[in-house]
Amino acid sequence: MAMTVRRLIGVNDLALSLVAGRDGIDRVITWAHAIELTDPSPWLSGGELVMTTGLHLPESDDDQRDYVRRIVESGSAALAFDTGVRFQRVPDAVCAAADEYGIPVLAVSPSTPFIAISRAVIDEITADQVRLVQKVVQGQENLARVTMRGGIPALVDTLASALDCAVCVMDRSRVVLAEAGVDTAGVVERVQEQLDKDQKRRRGVSRVVVDDRGSLTIQQIPGADEKQGYLAVSSANPLDAGERLLVGHALALLSIELAKPARVIDAEQRLRTGVTQALLDSTLDVDPALLRYFGFAPDDSVVVAVFTDIGPALPAEHQLAAALDPQPYLMAGVRNGDGLAVVVHADGAGTELDRVYNRARTGLRRAINGGLGEPAPITNAGLSLQQALSAVRVAEANGHRLVGFDELGTFSLLLSTQPDTVLRSIANRWLGALQDYDAETGAKLVESLESFLHHNGHWEAAAAELGVHRHTLRGRMVRVAELTGRDLDSAHTRSEMWIALKARELLAQELPKR
Template sequence: MAMPVGWLLTRSHLGLRAAAGRAGLDREVHWAHAIELDDPAPWLTGGELVLTTGLRLPADPEPRREYIARLDGGGAAALGFGVGLSHPAIPADLLDAAEERGLPVLEVPLATPFAAVTRAVADRLADERMREIQQTVRHQERMARAAIESGVGGVVRTLARSTGGQALVVSPGGAVLAAEPRDDPRSAGLAGRVAAELARRRPPGVRFALTADDEHGHLIVQSLAAASVRRGCLALATPRAPAPADRLLLSHAASLLALELERPRDARAVERRVRATLLRLLAEGGLDPAAVDAHVLPLGLRGDQRVAAFAGYAADARSAAAAAEEACARIGAPYLLDAADGARGADGGADRGGETVVVVPAGDAADAAREWAALVRTDAGPPPHVGIGAAAALRDVAASLRQARFALRMARDEGRPSVDFAELGVFSLLFGERAGVSAAAVAAAVLDPLVAHDGARNGELLASLDAFLRHNGTWEAAAAEVGVHRHTLRHRMRRVEELTGRRLDSARDRAEFLIALAARDVGAPPGRTGRS
C-alpha cells in the first residue's frame, strides 16, 4: 500500500507546501513518522515520510547536506519539515541539497501537528487496503464463475489478467493444459522454466510450492493436488514478487483448479450429455425461446449472445470430442458440444461419421477451431478438417451449424485444413445470416473490383467476362463478340482473376461470377442493365 508524495499537497486542511524536490513528488509514501534524530537512516525501511522540526539538525551547512544524503540513501520518500519552532524557515542549504537529489521537502506550518499528517497518511493507506480487499474479492468471484463456465482455461485466464502476469497449468507429465496469454511464445518459455525448476528442485511429496527469481522475473509453481494425488502444477510468472493480494488469488486459483481436475468421470459424462442435448434442442427449435437462458446460463452462455459454430472432422471421433473440450478449456470459452460419432447430427441430419460440432462465443470460434485441429492432428492419420459458421444469436444457432457443416464439406472436398463460411463470398451472402440481401449487394461482393477497374481505366473487363461466360469459355466466339483478339481476351480474363481472387477454371468460381452478373442485372435501375 502506498501513495504518491504529491497526494499530500492536495489535502488542503494540512496546508503543506512543496519547498524543494518537486521532481520527486511521484515517490511512493508507505508510512509517515516523526524522527528527531540527526541520523534517522538506520531506522528507515524505505518509503517513509520523515517528519522533523529540525531540533537535532546540525548548524553547519555541510552536515545538513549529509543529513539529506543519508535520508535519500535510506530510501525516504520525502522530508516533512515543521517550521515555527526550532527553525522559522527551512534552511536554504538543506533545500539546495534536497533539490539536487530530487528528494521532496514539504513545509509543514506551525498550525499543523505532525499527528494530523500521520493520520492523513494512515487513513489513505487504510482506504487503499480496503479497495485492494474489495478488488481481491471481486477477482475471486470472477474466478469462481470462470471455473464453472470455462473450467481450467477460465481460471488460468482470470488469474493472469488479475495479477498482470503469465499463468499456465501443466499435467504431471509436463503437457500444457491451459495458458494465458494463449498462442504466445512467452507461454512456451514459461513452460520450459517450470520444467527446468521442477527438474532442478525435485520437490518431495504431493503438495509443494516453489519460488524462483531470475532474469525473467519472479516465478511461483504450486502443486495441484486433491485426495492425495497430484493432478498437475500451476505456475504464475510476474515481473516482480507478487503482492500479498496476488498470492491470495494464486492460492484461490490452485484450489479451484485442483477441484476441477479431480471431478469424477461420471459427472463429466453427465455434463457432456447435457451440453449435447441442449445443442440438439436449440438446433431443432425444441426449446421455448423464453426458456433458453434458464438452460444455458449455468454453462456460461446467454440466449441473446452472439455465438458461432465450428464443425471438425477427424478419424477418431471420440478423441476429437475430448479435444474439443480441452480446446475450449485452454482458451477459457464456454461451449456447447455434440460429437456425432456416426449418429444423427446436432441439426437432425444424417450420419455425420467422425464429426464434432462446437458452439462458442463468436469471438472465440477461430481460436477454438485452431486449438482443436492442433490437438487431434497426428503424424500417422489423415489431417483434420474444420468448417466455421457465421455469427448468430444462440437462439438461432441452427443457421451457424448448417454453415459450419457446409464449410467443412468444402474443406474436405478441396483438401483444405479450414474453411470459414464468412469468407465464401456469394455463398455467404445467399445462405448466411443476411439471406434475402439485395441483388446489388450480391453483385458487389464479386464484381466491385471489376467495376472500380473499368471506371478508372475506361475498361471492359465486365463486358468481356460476361461474353466469356455466356459463350461457355469459347475464346474465339467471346472475343468476336467483344471485338478483340482472343489473346487480348485471355489477358483480360487473367486480370479478372487477379482482381477478384477467383479462377475461371473452377466450376464454383464460375458459378459465383454467373450469379453475381445476374444479380447485377436484377439490381440495376429500371430501363438499364447492370452491364450497360
C-alpha cells in the same frame, strides 16, 4: 490510491510546502515517523516520512549533507522539516543535498503539529488497506461466480483481466486447459522450461521466477493424492499483496474444479455426446429439456463445425472443450471418421470458431483442419453438418486450414458433397488409362495434363512449371488424347478432365466417410 508526497502536499489543512527534491514528489509514503536523532537511519525501514524539528541537526554544511544522505540510504520517502522551533526555514545545505539525492523536503508551518501529519498519512494508509481488502473480496467473489458458471476457462479469463496479466492452467500431463492474456504461447514455453528444470532437480515447482522477460509465478494445484496441475501468471512486475491473494483464491477454486468426481464429468460428457449425435441425425428428436441443459433452445439457429487430423480423440476433445467454454456447445465424434463435430449458436459463430480453431491448433501442437457449415435451425443441424464435412474435405485438400462452406468454388462444392464411390468413378473414367500408363512407363501424363489445364492450354507456361521442353509437353498431350480417345482442343473435354483431376485430388485425402 497510495499516499504520495504530492498527495500529502495537497492536504490543505496541513499547509506543507515543497522546498527541495521535486524529482521525488511521487514517492509513496508508507508511514510517518518523528525522530530527532543525529543519525535516524538505524530506526528506519524504508518508505517513511521522516519528521524533525532539527533540534539535533549538526551545524556544518557537510554534516547536514551526511544527515540527508543517511535518510536517503535508509529508503525513506521524504523529509518533513519544522520551521518554527530551531530553524525559521529549511537550511540551504539540507535543500541542496535533497535536490542532489532526489528526496523531497517539506517545510512544515509552525502552526502544523507533527501529529496532524501523522494522522493524515495513517488515515490514508488505512483507507488504502480497506480499499485493497474490498478489491480482493470483490475479485474473489467474481472468480467464484464465473467459475460456477463457466468452469476453468472462465476463471482464467477473469483472473487475467483482474491482474492485467497472462494466465495459463496446465493439467499434470502439461496439457493446456485454459489460457488468457498476451503471448500465452510464450508463457506456456517458460512454464515448460521451469517444469523440465525442476523435474531434473527433483524439486517442487511452486515459485516466482524473475528475468528479462518479466515475473513468472508458478503454483502447483493441490489435490487429494498428488498435484493436479499448474497455475502460471506472467506479469511485467512481481505481483503485489492483493494480486497474490487473488492468485491464491484462484488456486483453491482450481483445486475444487479439478477434483470433481471423474464419473460425474464422464456422465455429463456422455450425455453431451448423445444429445449431439441425436441432434445431427435428422431422423431423431431431441428432448427440449436436454437442449436447455446444454444452453440451447428448440428455436435456436446453430452452426456446425467439423475438425479433422486432430490426433488422439481424448486430448482433442479436451482442447476443444477448453477453447469452447464458457459458451454453450455440443460436441461428438464424426460417425465413421476421425474428426469431431461441434455445434454452437449461430450468432458470432464465425469469429468464435476461428478463435477455437487457433487455440486448438496451439494446444494440440499440430496443424488441424476445420470446416464450417452455414447457419441452420437446430432441428436441421444435420444440414449444417453435411456442409461442414464438405468444407473440411476441401480444407485438407488445400492445406491445413479452416474453410467455410460459403468459400467453396463450384467444382469443390459439387465434388465435396459426393461419396467416395462417385468420386472414384469420375476419376477412373477419365484418368484410369493415364494412371496405368504412368505406372508402367513413368511418363507423368497425369501431372502434365493437370499443369496444361491449370495454365489454360498455354504450352510455354505449363512446360516451364514441369521443367520440360514445350515439344515434350506436346508429345505427352498427344499420348493423353490417344489413351483417352478425346480431343483436348474441346472445351467440354477439358472441363471434364479438370473435374476428374479435382475428384482424384479429393480422393487422395483421408477424410471422414459419409
